[in-house]
Amino acid sequence: MSTDPQADTSPSMQGQRVLVAGATGYLGRNLVSALLDAGCRVRVLVRRPEQADTFPGEVDAFVGQVTDPATLTGVTDEIDMVFSALGITRQRDGVKYLDVDYRGNLALLHLAEQTGVARFVYVSLLHGRDLRNSVRLATAKEKFVDALTASSVPSVVVRPTGYFSDMGEFLTMAGRGVVSLIGDGQLRINPISGRDAAAACVDAARSAATEVQVGGPDVYTYEAIARAAFAAHRGAPRIRHLPRGLAVAAVWVLAHCTPEHVYGPLQFLIAVMTHEMTAPPTGSDHLTGYFAQQSAGAGESVTAHDAPTVG
Ligand SMILES: NC(=O)c1ccc[n+]([C@@H]2O[C@H](COP(=O)([O-])OP(=O)(O)OC[C@H]3O[C@@H](n4cnc5c(N)ncnc54)[C@H](OP(=O)(O)O)[C@@H]3O)[C@@H](O)[C@H]2O)c1
Numbered sequence: 001m002s003t004d005p006q007a008d009t010s011p012s013m014q015g016q017r018v019l020v021a022g023a024t025g026y027l028g029r030n031l032v033s034a035l036l037d038a039g040c041r042v043r044v045l046v047r048r049p050e051q052a053d054t055f056p057g058e059v060d061a062f063v064g065q066v067t068d069p070a071t072l073t074g075v076t077d078e079i080d081m082v083f084s085a086l087g088i089t090r091q092r093d094g095v096k097y098l099d100v101d102y103r104g105n106l107a108l109l110h111l112a113e114q115t116g117v118a119r120f121v122y123v124s125l126l127h128g129r130d131l132r133n134s135v136r137l138a139t140a141k142e143k144f145v146d147a148l149t150a151s152s153v154p155s156v157v158v159r160p161t162g163y164f165s166d167m168g169e170f171l172t173m174a175g176r177g178v179v180s181l182i183g184d185g186q187l188r189i190n191p192i193s194g195r196d197a198a199a200a201c202v203d204a205a206r207s208a209a210t211e212v213q214v215g216g217p218d219v220y221t222y223e224a225i226a227r228a229a230f231a232a233h234r235g236a237p238r239i240r241h242l243p244r245g246l247a248v249a250a251v252w253v254l255a256h257c258t259p260e261h262v263y264g265p266l267q268f269l270i271a272v273m274t275h276e277m278t279a280p281p282t283g284s285d286h287l288t289g290y291f292a293q294q295s296a297g298a299g300e301s302v303t304a305h306d307a308p309t310v311g
Helices: 026-037 049-054 097-115 136-150 164-176 194-206 222-232 244-257 260-273 287-295
Strands: 017-021 041-046 060-063 081-084 119-123 155-160 179-182 211-214 239-242
Touching: 017 026, 017 097, 026 041, 026 194, 041 049, 049 060, 081 097, 081 194, 097 119, 097 136, 119 136, 119 194, 136 155, 136 260, 155 194, 164 179, 164 222, 164 287, 179 222, 179 260, 194 211, 222 239, 222 287, 239 244, 244 260
Parallel strands: 017 041, 017 081, 041 060, 081 119, 119 155, 155 211, 179 239
Antiparallel strands: none
């Protein structure tokens, strides 16, 4: 028996049979890699047969539609743990947050209950509870959290800040010459890479926690993220500050005259940019490295370790 007080005594993931929903997404693909590395037997839920070919050969792919529960029968058979990174971000399928983030996950939960799944790891949002009455995405996600918490399946809700993939919007704006911020840009966030968020999800699965907040290792103001995006493009910073009240009013109007897939992402973006979005730091990937690699066209790999300063 180890006498090292730092020794990892959490249960091993080796040999666990896991299902990943949302496996084709930014976090989902990192989760599949992390679970394979941890020695798990991985099944992914995908909605199109051709998506199955995008995973390593040892991954078992189940094709089904979360919006049509009849097509999911059997997906949790012989599964010990479910990881759900399933949710609408940029998809334009004509379905609503309630259809996917709530009912889609609920369909998986019902199957997990029937087949005796031992742990359900669900990825929601930092401050999701506070935002549930004002942000449609948070409404759907927290409705599922309610169902999960009431379920007989042991669960943990992971609440990340914002992923590097979403911070890529700053890079896109900087590439176009000007970054728009809401307010004075002094609110803070510690964004997290998909790899570090995936590792946090696996740690959460192994722990006894029922809720975990996670952010990346570096805290930035939004202004600092904008400047880092310009630095990655080697461009002079041009930052426009939009009055917070104007942005909130614009989204309120859009919410009354456009469909959810138009106003929903903006509503979420403005909520995020008008709240402190810092969570306990974890991981080792740095946004500046991600920006450098993205602007050099090197894809999603995140390896650089140059820590930025705040402000
Ligand atoms: N992005 C962030 O900064 C952030 C921050 C905190 C929490 N989160 C949450 O973390 C989770 C993962 O985020 P992400 O950025 O990795 O998302 P993502 O890259 O957009 O991936 C979303 C996943 O959900 C699936 N999906 C979406 N709509 C679907 C539908 N109608 N039917 C079936 N599958 C559908 C996608 O499948 P396809 O590939 O087939 O479209 C994909 O596998 C989400 O629940 C998100 O709300 C995100």
